[in-house]
Amino acid sequence: xxxxxxxxxxxxxxxxxxxxxxxxxxxxxxxxxxxxxxxxxxxxxxxxxxxxxxxxxxxxxxxxxxxxxxxxxxxxxxxxxxxxxxxxxxxxxxxxxxxxxxxxxxxxxxxxxxxxxxxxxxxxxxxxxxxxxxxxxxxxxxxxxxxxxxxxxxxxxxxxxxxxxxxxxxxxxxxxxxxxxxxxxxxxxxxxxxxxxxxxxxxxxxxxxxxxxxxxxxxxxxxxxxxxxxxxxxxxxxxxxxxxxxxxxxxxxxxxxxxxxxxxxxxxxxxxxxxxxxxxxxxxxxxxxxxxxxxxxxxxxxxxxxxxxxxxxxxxxxxxxxxxxxxxxxxxxxxxxxxxxxxxxxxxxxxxxxxxxxxxxxxxxxxxxxxxxxxxxxxxxxxxxxxxxxxxx
Ligand code: CP3
Numbered sequence: 001x002x003x004x005x006x007x008x009x010x011x012x013x014x015x016x017x018x019x020x021x022x023x024x025x026x027x028x029x030x031x032x033x034x035x036x037x038x039x040x041x042x043x044x045x046x047x048x049x050x051x052x053x054x055x056x057x058x059x060x061x062x063x064x065x066x067x068x069x070x071x072x073x074x075x076x077x078x079x080x081x082x083x084x085x086x087x088x089x090x091x092x093x094x095x096x097x098x099x100x101x102x103x104x105x106x107x108x109x110x111x112x113x114x115x116x117x118x119x120x121x122x123x124x125x126x127x128x129x130x131x132x133x134x135x136x137x138x139x140x141x142x143x144x145x146x147x148x149x150x151x152x153x154x155x156x157x158x159x160x161x162x163x164x165x166x167x168x169x170x171x172x173x174x175x176x177x178x179x180x181x182x183x184x185x186x187x188x189x190x191x192x193x194x195x196x197x198x199x200x201x202x203x204x205x206x207x208x209x210x211x212x213x214x215x216x217x218x219x220x221x222x223x224x225x226x227x228x229x230x231x232x233x234x235x236x237x238x239x240x241x242x243x244x245x246x247x248x249x250x251x252x253x254x255x256x257x258x259x260x261x262x263x264x265x266x267x268x269x270x271x272x273x274x275x276x277x278x279x280x281x282x283x284x285x286x287x288x289x290x291x292x293x294x295x296x297x298x299x300x301x302x303x304x305x306x307x308x309x310x311x312x313x314x315x316x317x318x319x320x321x322x323x324x325x326x327x328x329x330x331x332x333x334x335x336x337x338x339x340x341x342x343x344x345x346x347x348x349x350x351x352x353x354x355x356x357x358x359x360x361x362x363x364x365x366x367x368x369x370x371x372x373x374x375x376x377x378x379x380x381x382x383x384x385x386x387x388x389x390x391x392x393x
Contacts, residue, residue, distance in 0.1 A: 035165060037236060038173035045106040046176050048360050049239060049283035049305050049326055057351060057359055057387035058105035059380050060178075062287075063366030064098040065110045069373055071097050081126035082118065085111050091163035092170055099174065101373060102380045105360075106175050106239070109167055109232075111160050113182030113243055116224055117191050119156035121148040130195070137194030137202075141213040150223035157228055161235035168236030179237030181229055183244035183288075184221040184262040188214070200249040207250075207258055214258060222262050222269075229266070230273040233282050241285040241307070242266060248290020255294050260301065263288070267302030285328060289365060292317075299325045310364030314353035327354060330364040336375040343375060347382035356390050 040046075045058040067073055075093055076084060084090045094110035114124050114132055127133045138144065148156075168177050182190075190196075192203040206214045229240050242263065250259055267284055274281055286298055287307030298306050299321035308317055308329035317327060335346050351361070361383040367376065 035169070035236060037168050038171075040173045040176060040238075042105060042175050045360060046238060046283065048358065049285070051304070051324075051326055051358050053357055055388070055391065057354075057356065057361050057383055057390075059361040059383040060104045060106040060108065061098075061363050061367055061376060061379070062108075064102075064104060064108065064376075065094045066367050067369035068367050068371040068376070069097055069101070081112070082115070082124065085115055086159045088159060088163040088166045091160075092167040095163075095167045095177075096170060098376075099171075102377050103384065104175065104380060106178050107167065107171060108178040108180060108241070109160070109164050109237065111163065111180070113180070113187060113245075114190060115157060115160060116153070116181060116187055116221065116228065119148070119153040119228075120150075120220070120224065121146060121153070122191060124190075132190060132195050134191065134194040138192050138217070141210055144213065144217060144220070147220060150220055151227065153224045154227035154231060157231065160228075161231050164232055164235040164237050168238075176238035177236060178239045178241055178285075179229065179232035179235075180241040180243060181225050181232075183242045183259065183266070183286075184218040184225065185250070185259040186244050186246045187221050188217055189246045189249070191217070200246060204249065204254070207254055211257075218258060218262050222265050225266050226269040226273060229270045230277065230279070233270075233274055233279055234277065237282065239283045239285065240270070241287060242303075244286065244288035244291060247288035247294070252293050255291065256297070259288075259291075260294065260297055263298070264301045271302070283326075287328070295320050305360065307362065308364065314350060318354070323358065326358045326360060328360040328362050330362070331379070333363045333365055333367055333371070336363075336367070336371050336379060338375075340375065340378040343378045344382045344386075347379060348386045351383065351386050351390055356387065361387075 044054045048054050048058050065072060072094060075090060091110040095107050098104060099107055118124050123135055125133050164177065164179060171177060189200050189203040192206055193200065232240065244259060244263060247255060247259060263286060271281060283304040285305040285307055286301060286303040288294065288298055289309050291298060292312045295317060305326040305328050306321060308327060310330050310332035312330060331346060331350055335343060
C-alpha cells in the first residue's frame, strides 16, 4: 500500500523542503495548482484565524484523531505508533476519521511532535500504557554531537509531507488541514528526560547548569522546525499550530529566556520562508499549555492565534491580549465527562465569554482515550448551535 502511494504521489522534497520551490509572488499558489488541491468549501476556521468575521464559531478538538474512537483503535492496532506515523495512507485515514463523525471545521494531520527528535537521529519508541521512551536521552553537552544536521533532519520528514498532501487531496476541500510541530523547549524536555516527566528536573537542570548548551540545542531544534513547517505548508497544510505543551514547568524568567525567543523565531522565520518560497501565508497558532503567565508576550510573538488551556478565564484573557489576535480554546476536556445538557451549558458560557468574533472553539487540551464520542459530538453541535444564536441576538 505504502509503496503504491509513494509511486502515485509527486516526489516531495527528496533533499530539502525548499528544493524546486518557486520564488516570487507571481507563483504564490503555484504548488497548490501543481498539486491540484480541491477548492476549499468551508473557510470558517481560516477566516476566524485571520480575524475576519464568521457566521458561526468554528470548532475543532486537540487530539480529535485519537483512541476515544473505536475506528482509530482498529486502524492503529495494525502496527506500532511511529510506523503508523510513517505511513501516509494510515495518517490520512486517522485524520479523516473524526470528520466522518462530526461536523468539525478543521482537520489536524495525524502525526506526532516526536518525529522531529527522531529525524535528528534519536531513537524514540511509543510504549503502550507508558508513553514515549528515548533509550538514549541527551545526558551531556557532547551528546549534542550525536544529532544530525538540521537541514538533513528536515529532509528526513518527507513522509509527513506526503501524508499532508494525500490528506489535503482526500479532504476534497471540506475543511482546512492544520499542520503542527512541538516548540523547541517542549521537544528538548523529551530529548533530555527520555520520556514524560512530572517535574522536568533533568531538562531544567540543563537550563540552570548548562545554559549555553541548552541554547545550542534549542537553536538546533528551531533550525529543523523552520524548514519542517514551511515544508508542511508547501505540501498542503493550510494553518500551523506550535505546541509548547510544557510551558507550565517554566516560570516567567526561564520562559522568557528559553522558550519565548524560540517561539518568536519560529514564527518570524516560517513567515519569511513562506514568502521567499512564493507560498501564500498561513495563520499560525501558538498553544503554550499552562503558559498563562506569558499571555501578553505570546499574543505579540508573531502568531495570529493564541490557544488557551482551561485555567484561563476567557474574558480576562481577552482583556490581557487585546483585539489583535484570535483566541482558541478552552473547555476543560474533562467537561466531556458531564451530561450533554451540562456540556451545552458550559459551551454557552464559554461562547458568551469569548464573544462571537476572533474566536475558535476548542478544548483546553487534548481528548482523553476514555471519552465518549457522543459527548464530543455534543460539544461540536453545541458550539455551532449556540454561536449562531449568539449572532442573531
Ligand atoms: O488529532 C490530533 O491532535 C493529531 C495528532 C497528534 C498526536 N500527537 C497523535 C498521538 C498531535 C497533534 C500530537 C501532539 C503531541 N504529541 C504533543 C503536543 C500536544 C499535547 O498533548 O500537549 C505531545 C506532548 C506529544 C507527545 C506524545 N505523543 C505523548 C506524550 C504521547 C503519549 C500520551 C498518550 O496519550 O498515551 C503520544 C502518543 C500519541 N500521539 C497518541 C496519539 C493519538 C496516542 C498513542 C497511540 O495512538 O497509540
